[in-house]
Structure formats: structure tokens, C-alpha cells
Amino acid sequence: MTNANDASSVQYLFTFRCPDRLGILSKVSGLLFEQGAFVTESFHYGDPQTGTFFARIVFNDQLLKFSIDHLNDALTELASDLDMSFAIRRADYRPxxxxxxxxxxxxxxxxxxxxxxxxxxxxxxxxxxxxxxxxxxxxxxxxxxxxxxxxxxxxxxxxxxxxxxxxxxxxxxxxxxxxxxxxxxxxxxxxxxxxxxxxxxxxxxxxxxxxxxxxxxxxxxxxxxxxxxxxxxxxxxxxxxxxxxxxxxxxxxxxxxxxxxxxxxxxxxxxxxxxxxxxxxxxxxxxxxx
The missing domain is CATH 3.40.50.170 (Formyl transferase, N-terminal domain)
Incomplete structure (x- = not known):
């Protein structure tokens, strides 16, 4: 069985924001599961004053079924449905x-x-x-x-x-x-x-x-x-x-x-x-x- 924490795997940082509504986490986590993204860290917040939902998720690519570009395309399609802006980068990226x-x-x-x-x-x-x-x-x-x-x-x-x-x-x-x-x-x-x-x-x-x-x-x-x-x-x-x-x-x-x-x-x-x-x-x- 493949170990999701294998040292050869790459960690990615996925951040997004969108108007807050019911089911955001369900849709996002469901897509990540379907793609084989192994989540290792997740934080989110819905601001009741601005009605905006924010999330920061770190996932491991060891069990990805397709390429990271394929995942990005799938998230782009979901983003259209949720009116979501997002970014994916390697977690070890240095600005x-x-x-x-x-x-x-x-x-x-x-x-x-x-x-x-x-x-x-x-x-x-x-x-x-x-x-x-x-x-x-x-x-x-x-x-x-x-x-x-x-x-x-x-x-x-x-x-x-x-x-x-x-x-x-x-x-x-x-x-x-x-x-x-x-x-x-x-x-x-x-x-x-x-x-x-x-x-x-x-x-x-x-x-x-x-x-x-x-x-x-x-x-x-x-x-x-x-x-x-x-x-x-x-x-x-x-x-x-x-x-x-x-x-x-x-x-x-x-x-x-x-x-x-x-x-x-x-x-x-x-x-x-x-x-x-x-x-x-x-x-x-x-x-x-x-």
C-alpha cells in the first residue's frame, strides 16, 4: 500500500476565498478526495460580516490519481460554480x-x-x-x-x-x-x-x-x-x-x-x-x- 506521507511526495498549498454559503467545504473536500489529494492541514473561516469564506489547505500528492495540472483544471471548474478565487503552489515555495x-x-x-x-x-x-x-x-x-x-x-x-x-x-x-x-x-x-x-x-x-x-x-x-x-x-x-x-x-x-x-x-x-x-x-x- 502506498504511504501518503512518503518522503518522495510533494506538499502543495491550496488557498481560496468565495462568497459564504452552505456546502463549500463539502464540494471542495469531495473534489480533493476524488482526485486523491491527501489533506494534511486545513483551516477555514467564514466571516459573518462580509459574507466571505476563506480557506487554507495543505495536501500531499502521493496518492494523486492525475497530475497537479489536472487537479488545477478541476478546481477551476468548481471555482466557476462557487464564484471562488484560488491559488495552488508548492508548500515549500519561497516568495x-x-x-x-x-x-x-x-x-x-x-x-x-x-x-x-x-x-x-x-x-x-x-x-x-x-x-x-x-x-x-x-x-x-x-x-x-x-x-x-x-x-x-x-x-x-x-x-x-x-x-x-x-x-x-x-x-x-x-x-x-x-x-x-x-x-x-x-x-x-x-x-x-x-x-x-x-x-x-x-x-x-x-x-x-x-x-x-x-x-x-x-x-x-x-x-x-x-x-x-x-x-x-x-x-x-x-x-x-x-x-x-x-x-x-x-x-x-x-x-x-x-x-x-x-x-x-x-x-x-x-x-x-x-x-x-x-x-x-x-x-x-x-x-x-x-
């Missing part, structure tokens, strides 16, 4: 990621460390920066570094170069790892659903310069960070991941900055990992994480 950074390197450093250790399963195709400070760090990891300085007069030209690089490298995600430039509305629209940013979670309470010092003066007791998709509305895109750490009266403003950097780095790395594993589904101005 191509372009990182943008300015001078602060704490988020970039954690991303590179996790990538080198194999904990972040992406292909980092390059790092772009409007400053030259992080060149040595990036090149030590053997990753191409692109210095693209920017001024208000050259912003459109510089963004065009970033987009050109994004397309040239066939990147699927732009990660703003403390990139201290506001993307234009046009660039935000161009990269909708394909750009992730990080910011401290004091917003909207403490805006502008020295937010940690402002928060210290108010005696805050929790420090956090938010990773979210980039939209035209500054720092208001769908939230992907958040990190918080409690503090107390003994923390100085400088201590708070260090804690804040930790939460920012961890939250951003978590968001990139969720993206790489195909776990993020956009749901209006929110996300579903499966």
Missing part, C-alpha cells in the same frame, strides 16, 4: 522579497538573521535604501544593496526606480523595514496587497517626532508595534501582526526606544513569515490569518 530601509537597521537585521537561519522562508532579492548606512550589513549577507537617495524634487524618479527593481527581480513583496519615506499614493496603489510596513503602536496618540519620549511623559504602561499592509491612508492599512510588551515607571525614554525596536522587529518578521506561508487573506480593511 521573492525586496526590502526597503533607511538608517535604523533593527528590523532589517532580524529579517536577515531569520532568513540566514532558515526560519524565514523567502528569497531576499535585494535591499534598497535612501541612505548608505546599511550597505555593509547587507553586503555581509551577500545580498545586493541599492542606494537610491531621494529628495522632494526626485521622489517620483526614485520611486520609479524602486518599482523597476521590484519588477526586474520579480519580487512579490516589498517590506518597509523602517523605511522613513512616505510612499506616494500611486506607488501604494501599484503595490496594493504586496507591501508591508511597520510602525510603533502609539499611533494615533503620539504622532510626529520623538514618539517614545512623548509616551514616556504620559507614563504609558505598554509598548507595541503594528505590521500592516501599505495603503494610501498612512499607517491605516489592514493589520497583519502586532507585538506588545509591558513596561513600568522605571523605564526611561531611552529604555522605551530599545523595547520599541524589539517589538517592531519581531512584529515585522512575523508578518513576513505569515505572508511567505500563504496565511494572510485580505478582508476589506482587515485581514484573516489562517
Amino acid at each position: 521573492k522579497v525586496l526590502i526597503a530601509v533607511s538608517r535604523y537597521d533593527h528590523c532589517l537585521n532580524l529579517l536577515l538573521t531569520k532568513w540566514r537561519a532558515g526560519a524565514l522562508k523567502v528569497d531576499i532579492v535585494g535591499v534598497v535604501s535612501n541612505h548608505d548606512d546599511c550597505r555593509g550589513l547587507v553586503q555581509w549577507y551577500g545580498i545586493p544593496f541599492h542606494h537610491l537617495p531621494v529628495t522632494p524634487a526626485t521622489k517620483a524618479e526614485q520611486e520609479a526606480k524602486i518599482l523597476e527593481l521590484f519588477d526586474e527581480k520579480r519580487a512579490e513583496l516589498l517590506v518597509l523595514a523602517r523605511y522613513m519615506q512616505i510612499l506616494s499614493d500611486g506607488m501604494s496603489r501599484r503595490l496594493a496587497g504586496r507591501a508591508i510596513n511597520i510602525h510603533h503602536s502609539f499611533l494615533p496618540g503620539f504622532k510626529g517626532a520623538r514618539p517614545y519620549h512623548q509616551a514616556h511623559e504620559r507614563g504609558v504602561k505598554v509598548i507595541g508595534a503594528t505590521a500592516h499592509y501599505v495603503t494610501e491612508d498612512l499607517d491605516e492599512g489592514p493589520i497583519i501582526a502586532q507585538e506588545v510588551k509591558p513596561i513600568d515607571h522605571a523605564y526611561t525614554a531611552e529604555n522605551m526606544v530599545l523595547v520599541g525596536q524589539d517589538t517592531e522587529a519581531v512584529a515585522l518578521a512575523s508578518a513576513v513569515r505569515l505572508f511567505s506561508e500563504g496565511r494572510i487573506f485580505l478582508n476589506g480593511n482587515r485581514t484573516v490569518i489562517l
Whole structure:
């Protein structure tokens, strides 16, 4: 008898979304069974507010009766019936990621460390920066570094170069790892659903310069960070991941900055990992994480 968990088999990731209705899982699981797809992992969620159904399924091809292309054709036919959008890829697929950074390197450093250790399963195709400070760090990891300085007069030209690089490298995600430039509305629209940013979670309470010092003066007791998709509305895109750490009266403003950097780095790395594993589904101005 063939072992469905044979080491020679290939795992595939199948994700889909469709209007919620009775019988979706029955039809999908029935088709997978008929095709011989051995399901090893399955998560789903039906949102009662938006009436949308989301699912993430991992299956093994060891018992497939036909090719993966044949299964894809069968799912395409079912998708027409369910008004479903879906994607199938190998579970070990590594999305191509372009990182943008300015001078602060704490988020970039954690991303590179996790990538080198194999904990972040992406292909980092390059790092772009409007400053030259992080060149040595990036090149030590053997990753191409692109210095693209920017001024208000050259912003459109510089963004065009970033987009050109994004397309040239066939990147699927732009990660703003403390990139201290506001993307234009046009660039935000161009990269909708394909750009992730990080910011401290004091917003909207403490805006502008020295937010940690402002928060210290108010005696805050929790420090956090938010990773979210980039939209035209500054720092208001769908939230992907958040990190918080409690503090107390003994923390100085400088201590708070260090804690804040930790939460920012961890939250951003978590968001990139969720993206790489195909776990993020956009749901209006929110996300579903499966």
C-alpha cells in the first residue's frame, strides 16, 4: 500500500476565498478526495460580516490519481460554480522579497538573521535604501544593496526606480523595514496587497517626532508595534501582526526606544513569515490569518 506521507511526495498549498454559503467545504473536500489529494492541514473561516469564506489547505500528492495540472483544471471548474478565487503552489515555495530601509537597521537585521537561519522562508532579492548606512550589513549577507537617495524634487524618479527593481527581480513583496519615506499614493496603489510596513503602536496618540519620549511623559504602561499592509491612508492599512510588551515607571525614554525596536522587529518578521506561508487573506480593511 502506498504511504501518503512518503518522503518522495510533494506538499502543495491550496488557498481560496468565495462568497459564504452552505456546502463549500463539502464540494471542495469531495473534489480533493476524488482526485486523491491527501489533506494534511486545513483551516477555514467564514466571516459573518462580509459574507466571505476563506480557506487554507495543505495536501500531499502521493496518492494523486492525475497530475497537479489536472487537479488545477478541476478546481477551476468548481471555482466557476462557487464564484471562488484560488491559488495552488508548492508548500515549500519561497516568495521573492525586496526590502526597503533607511538608517535604523533593527528590523532589517532580524529579517536577515531569520532568513540566514532558515526560519524565514523567502528569497531576499535585494535591499534598497535612501541612505548608505546599511550597505555593509547587507553586503555581509551577500545580498545586493541599492542606494537610491531621494529628495522632494526626485521622489517620483526614485520611486520609479524602486518599482523597476521590484519588477526586474520579480519580487512579490516589498517590506518597509523602517523605511522613513512616505510612499506616494500611486506607488501604494501599484503595490496594493504586496507591501508591508511597520510602525510603533502609539499611533494615533503620539504622532510626529520623538514618539517614545512623548509616551514616556504620559507614563504609558505598554509598548507595541503594528505590521500592516501599505495603503494610501498612512499607517491605516489592514493589520497583519502586532507585538506588545509591558513596561513600568522605571523605564526611561531611552529604555522605551530599545523595547520599541524589539517589538517592531519581531512584529515585522512575523508578518513576513505569515505572508511567505500563504496565511494572510485580505478582508476589506482587515485581514484573516489562517
